[in-house]
Amino acid sequence: MSGNAFEGSMNPGTAEDQKKIHLWLESIIFRFFHVWSPVNCQDMLKRYEIFELCLRARELFWSKPLYREVEVPVTIVGDIHGQFEDLKMMMDMNGWPFSEDEAKEMYRNMVTKNRKDIKVQLPATLGSGTDRQKGPKNYLFLGDYVDRGPHSIEVVLMLFAMHLRWPDRVTLLRGNHESRPVNRQYGFFGECSRRYSERVYEVFQLAFNVMPLTAIVNKRIMCMHGGISEELYDMKQLDALKRPLDTPDIGIIADLTWADPETEIEMYKESPRGAGKIFGAKAVDEFCKHFSLDLIVRAHQVVQDGYEFFADKKLVTIFSAPFYCGQTNNIASMLNIDSDMVASFMLVKPVTEIKENLNVGEKAEEENLQ
Secondary structure (H helix, E strand, O other): OOOOOOOOOOOOOOHHHHHHHHHHHHHHHHHHHHHOOOOOHHHOOOHHHHHHHHHHHHHHHHOOOOEEEEOOOEEEEOEOOOOHHHHHHHHHHHOOOOOHHHHHHHHHHHHOOOOOOOOOOOOHHHOOOOHHHHOOOOEEEOOOOOOOOOOHHHHHHHHHHHHHHOOOOEEEOOOOOOOHHHHOOOOHHHHHHHHOOHHHHHHHHHHHOOOOOEEEEOOOEEEEOOOOOOOOOOOHHHHOOOOOOOOOOOOHHHHHHHOEEOOOOOOEEEOOOOOOEEEOHHHHHHHHHHHOOOEEEEOOOOOOOOEEEEOOOOEEEEEOOOOHHHOOOOOEEEEEEOOOOEEEEEEEOOHHHHOOOOOOEEEEEEEEOO
16 A cells, blocks of 8 residues: 555545455454454554555545444444454454455465465464354444553454445444544543554544444344434434534434433433433333334443343343453343344353353344344
8 A cells, every 4th residue: 555644545546456455454454363462463554554544444434424224134243442352252253244265365365475376274263163153244333442441443443444345244333432532531542642643543533533323224223322312303314414523412413422221211311421311211112113113222331241121122232342441240242133133142251251161152142123
């Protein structure tokens, strides 16, 4: 790629240009899932590659609406908060957004320089394994990629690379931590400044400020980071929002990134967080009826068992960072929605429990959404 990150375009002029971009993105993905370790992490990407990834991601986000339509099958992922090694472990278990054949080709390109006469032996994490690992898997991430955990930069860059390479397989939404006032305070600014520079931190914000806010799965499951909004009555309202935008304390954007369910109220009330609102079961019921939804999936809160239902199972909170911050002994989950709209949770136990029980991935419960 060019050493000037501000060159390049989402619409390269030739098929050859597109191929070069794909190979570059695959090289980044390969480095993250096969070469990366906490010891060599600083050598994974050059500064200009970070700029290039962020600016290309910004272009792609801005070219799409603030609400995305997603088809099943899909895996929905909650907060990650810089826990890069846990993210890789969960994708090893659940499957990557590329097929086994694509993985072999990627591995061949990186290791053997495209020599077709050399037999490729995939790394163990990309072996045939179970059917779910043969992929490719589609993913919908609900935001909060950064802050608190040790490797926020890696989380964002690998997901950006996957989204750019396979935009129909990997969808990324914005969380409340993909916002300058929050991630400047809770760790991401410090990580960028310590490892690279303040300029690197700023280029991430350029991408965050244009990310989509919500997604609809098969027109029946609405997903966002925070929660529902009493001010949202038509998805066309999101089309009227002008990007780039930051997350305010009130209004639709604040609710979609900050709002929380609350058992003690029926409708809506100001949130003790100081941004967004809290909402009750009756509000969820009315929101689902208005938009003809079967389920709302959101993240934003640590839930001890990895997932937690609300409002007679019309809403579920998922959280995808196990042993959060190295202090909370919580289970993490990812929500798989299959082609028949059957939902199942893949659970990842904290490290303390994994040592006692090596079966770290399990299907906890199924909910038929037909």
